[in-house]
Amino acid sequence: MAETEISFPSGAEIRAEIAESPNLRSRDLAHKLGLSEAQLVAAQVGHGAVRLQADLDLLFPQLTGLGEVMALTRNESCVIEKVGVYDNYHSGKHASMVLNDAIDMRMFPSHWITAFAVETAADNGVRRSIQVFDAAGDAVHKIHLRATSNLGHWDNLVAELRHAEQSDTLEVAPRQPTETPKGDPAKVDILRAEWAKMTDTHQFMRLTSKLKMNRLGAYRMVGAPMARALDVAAVNQMLERLAGSGVEIMFFVGNRGCIEIHGGAFETLKPMGPWQNILDPGFNVHLRLDHIAEVWAVNKPTQRGDAISVETFDKDGGLIFQIFGRKTEEADSRGAWNDLVASLPALRTEQELA
Template sequence: MEQVLMAPQDIRAAYAQKTGQRDRDFAESLGLSEGQLVAAFAGQGVTRLNHGLDGLFGQLAGLGEVMALTRNPSCVIEKIGRYDNYHSGQHAAMVLTEEIDLRMFPTQWRHVFAVERETEAGLCRSLQVFDAAGDAVHKIILRDGSDLGHWGTLVRTLAAEDQSQTMAVAPRKPAEAPKANADKADDLRHEWAKMTDTHQFLRLTSKLKMNRLGAYRIAGEPLARAVDPAAVTGLFEQVRDQQIEVMIFVGNRGCIEIHGGPVRNLQQMGPWFNVLDPGFNLHLRSDHIAEVWAVDKPTQRGPAISVEAFDADGALILQIFGRRTGEADHRPAWDALVAALPGPAGTGAA
């Protein structure tokens, strides 16, 4: 474990002079993780909480309407709703509601804080979860209608004995580079074609000593087709214009958050491409997208066609699928959009 190089009081003094930077960026400017920055305020608007998922998620429904936020270095997803319908699991847990749809991986939930902080908009209350490196896994941000009485009960009930202002962190794990095994390409294609569920894919690649991006690079069409990275923002515009509902997956090693529905209000702000809809925001660094694949995975309900974006290190930024609901199946229109996406510049692909 790496130790904190700055004393908590020095971190707080530096933070008092902060202007405009996001907490993550400011922490990195000090050589800290965001989790270490938050920990420095323990006892001063910040309370360390016991980090067991079952205890935490047993309390969340009582907060009422909140914002759920999950991010990776290139994309942020924010959904407004209630935390309900929690499903516990040792290796993976879930929240399944119409508004908030999460997959959580408990081993990555290493530090949890209740944070109360004065902002220009008033007192902001949030629950913030960090992994062993001090990187944010998930955040829950209270809204005007949230139950503040229950917030107080939650903080008192889950407060940890340890309220130290320092956090020892492990080195951040780099993204896994694309890993393929050309000698197993035929086996990959054969087993891929036999899949009946998308969740079987990662087990298949692991068995063949590959990973997601490495497998895409050698699978070939019609299983995986390279797409022009610049086409992603245009794809969002076509989804909006054709009123196609989609499933958008954004995550990190500890949490995946999912939006199911339409996208409407699209705006480019500097390097960020944004979806700014009621109840759903997405913020995408489109300039981070280095590689995009259109992927076809067979399932018992028909082919699952996705568009998946990766950064220059091979890390997955987001995945987009067509959505089927009880009222409508948007997948045929989505599949046609994906089929028309251009290949990488200079390849001549359709």
């Protein structure tokens, strides 16, 4: 029996769908059409989009010339947006970074597969963005120009980074599933002993890898005081208490290809339906509270004292975000943060609820 070929719409057909649904978000329209978001953008090549080289060492030096822009990183449940300049880029084979007061990012080059420069007509003029996608066509990172951006550099960037391939169709790989929680009860004593010896938070991933576990699997096994399960409602309580408190945090949001970080306090919190939103000048977060399935307060020992975090996971075990207390030369908010975390409600067991 012959295999049935999967037929995807042509670039022209996709553009017609875009025209018919001008108010539908790209992610939602892509889902409706059974496409990846990258394929939706690729369909606009020659009609407002130009495919670019996605090589970080070529892209990031060019980004600096745009001046002030908005950097956006997201996963299925959380979006972080920071306004600043792509300054102080450091290249790395396996991990690169941008590190400055406004934009703080870690990038994993193996996931930066396809990039586009996109121009979209809007009521208030042309919106310009650079959008980067992974092999499955999922968004890794986006850069949105602002009124204060250096538009004079835009054409130069597009010319310098223009890819030789400018097709309006794009082949993507199957999306890799989220890794389910992995633990090994036979190694729990080793996990606890090695955890207690950590001197840096970066040692945690090496430890779990060595024991053939992963982050959530280790949290479920190690027990208090190293990891304490919290009530899902603790997330909103935490955000409400942080808003306007002056307590400085490190807020991490990421996906396989990019992690974006906010360092500092925040003021404005505004719920909208299932979304909880931080809406500060230069810093926004949009969080789907209803996607949060597990919450953990985690304590990792370091040479500079305990690093205490709150970490949230979705129903598949995917990490949504992490928050740590922040210490700078000017201020140390870790004490206030640690007290806040200690006061958050624990997850009650079935026996306690009975």
